[in-house]
Amino acid sequence: MAVRPVPSRTSAAPLAAGEPPFDRRRSWLVLGMIVAFMMINYADKSVLGLAAVPLMDELGIGKSTYGLVSSAFYVLFSVTGLVVGLLSARWSARTLLLVMAALWAVAQLPALLATVPALIAGRLLLGAAEGPAASMSMHALYAWFPPGRRGMPSALQIGGAALGTAVSAPILTWLIVDFGWRSAFVALAVTSAAWGALWYAVGREGPCGGGRDRKPRPAGRDRTAPAAEGVAAPAAAPPPLSRLLRSRTVVGGVLSAFGSHWALALSSAWLPVYLHTELDMTAKRASGMVSAVSVLSLVLLLTVPALLDRRGRRGRRGPAADGLAQGLAVLVSAAALALLPFAPGRPVQLLLVALAFACHSVALPLHYVTTAAVVPAVRRGAVFGVVAATGTLPGMFVPYLTGRLVDGAGTETAGYATAFLVSAGVLAVCGAVAAVTVRPGRDARALGGEG
Template identity: 55%
Template sequence: MAPRTATHARDTAPPAPAGRRAWLITVMIVAFMVINFADKSVLGLAAVPIMEELGLSNSTYGLISSSFYFLFSVSGLLVGFLSTRISSRILLLGMTVLWAVAQLPVLVVASVPTLMAGRILLGAAEGPAASMSMHALYKWFPPERRALPSALQIGGAALGMLIAAPVVTWLIDGFGWRSAYAVLAAVSAAWALVWWRVGHDGPYDHQHTGTGSGGPRLPYRRILRTGTVLGSIASAFGAAWALSLSHAWLPAYFRTQMDMSAAASATAISVMSGVGLVLLLTVCPFVDALKSHGVSSRWSSGAAQSIAVCVAGCAMAAFPFVDASAPRLVLIALAFGGIAIAIPLHYMTTAEVVPAAQRGAVFGIVAGIGTLPGLVAPFLTGHLIDAADTQTAGYTTAFLVAGAVMLTAGAFALTAIRPERDAQRLGLGTEPGAPG
């Protein structure tokens, strides 16, 4: 692959990131992701009391959980394309305001329609959250410095569960499940106020790249047909299947299948999230180190995300057959926490085959397609539980299906992701994700 000339690099390189401001934006985006996943997890953490109060079947609860994803992918796609024209500052502000509004319907009337309405609105507002906050973060860091900020951004998701599980459970047990919705609405609104004051687009915005029009562009069909983008979507798909199950069904599984109290279930979820956070903060900097020593992106970020999804899939299929509590919990932590590695890395591999001016739109497409399991997995799980002879048998079938999906997705990603080859075929040079 022919390297770019030094003159070209000087002509197209944007200014260096603004030190403290770059890390302030990183802190705000980590907080954004913490709130995002706390909002997303509240229904699952309150599943048992809500089902008991409203008399919901597993299938009905699964449908409510899946309703979160009715507009999730569509909004991710639409906002991804809007990001080429609208500031990340405005987009993230609008999302968090809608998060606050989405928590309010159940505070007025607690019913299946209001639960679904709130979840649909929340899903529409959160669909672009991960991809657009990553896009906003990338505007502050050059390609060779993105692994740690990316890990911190996705680490905010694990931190969200780490914090939300005990805090939201404490609110539910002490003040009723509605109190958790009210507090999360207030927190989302508070973040929006702070972001409006401090949030700005960074020097690696596409407007600073190449020409004033935003640098080189390619037909989207060419980008989306590369093995790297397709493989990145596959790894996102496998990770999202596990992630949607963890939000919708894992708290209920701990309560009903492992006879845990609400507090013990919250602790187990926090530990699992901690495992994901440790993996993120360990593996992602290691990926940067590998790249700095000349290891290709295919074998550093590409193989890491693919293998993580495959290993998590194996753990997912295995843990229902383990009787001892401690080994089962270890496998559960690996199944639901191990996929955390794949989430920032599939953005990194995608960014390497996308011109900076089109990065937000392609991130939206990858996120939109990659998160489609959320539309299927929670409802399918509820249906399998109701259709089985016992709840235990239903859960076992659901986790076997999840494991099969994850293994297939991870194996495909391992063979398809080849950023250097695809960047060369697209004529993007050695740093396609970089500005210029």
């Protein structure tokens, strides 16, 4: 009787030469932890917007000052994203994520003092600790998933952001309404500390490259090729960082992320306030709408990248598919923002709000996938850090700029209209450029990327 092979935890798919085995169980455990990490990350970002109205009322501050507090989150966000990305080859991703979670917990506490300087200090620290979060958690994730398996994990990682907002918005609003806005900050501090303790217990470095624990394998003879004096030639050195960053795919990906983060900064700081003051929603109804937008984001994140991956495996993914998907996602949001000030009624307004603040999110996982495709693994962490630092720059000024536009206009409605039209113009340019420049297949061949 024939003996059937015992199933293994690793993938049954054939492995390329030198490719480490795929540990499905451990990989999905790490993915689950990283999704939770991103959920907390975006709950931290959204809490200030959810608490904005009672916070402004208690502190007696205007929209410009609130916008300044909100923008403080991003002052160090890009800088730390860049610095940590460049240092990621020396520090393990496991350690980096653990330190970030600990700092998130500490950064929530200054809000309890309920002064503008304390709020700014807390948001500065939180932004510094969250700046590297998306890129380094994606870097840690890619150490567990080889190139052909990254589409859905990437979408789930970014989807953790949408899920975090969808889940946290009603919970945090309930805490704010029933127990005061400070209670929401305390709850997030406890949640971040709990995640850090669990990550310390289960977090590991992956076999596909990541942190300093990954040592390069010694060069050996290629057994599939004839021996040439007994030793194979050493691998070619990866291209310099400057050349990788000038790749059209990387530049286009940065622009799609820039447009997406512009819309994200606008919604995180101002969407709850806009729904409450302009559309006359109660705090709980506004949080429900924020959750609905996040659910739509999550649906798009779980379908579009998966569809692209499926078409790629069947050989039907054209060379422009990734660029068009990134560009169109941002362009749809741009069109919805441009139409929002002229919407004729509440149902149309809510539909345009959903499209404006959900569709752009598709660009975020795709720009990491396309960047990783053209960048050698040894340079991935550094490039991700630079990409994240430049792509997230809008957060430094969009919340404050919006506050100034609203305060400086004749009416709040006119101020929001101006802010939405300016945002639509920026998103349209970013989306159009990304659509025509992102071509990972072309640039991977030139740069020795993973493909």
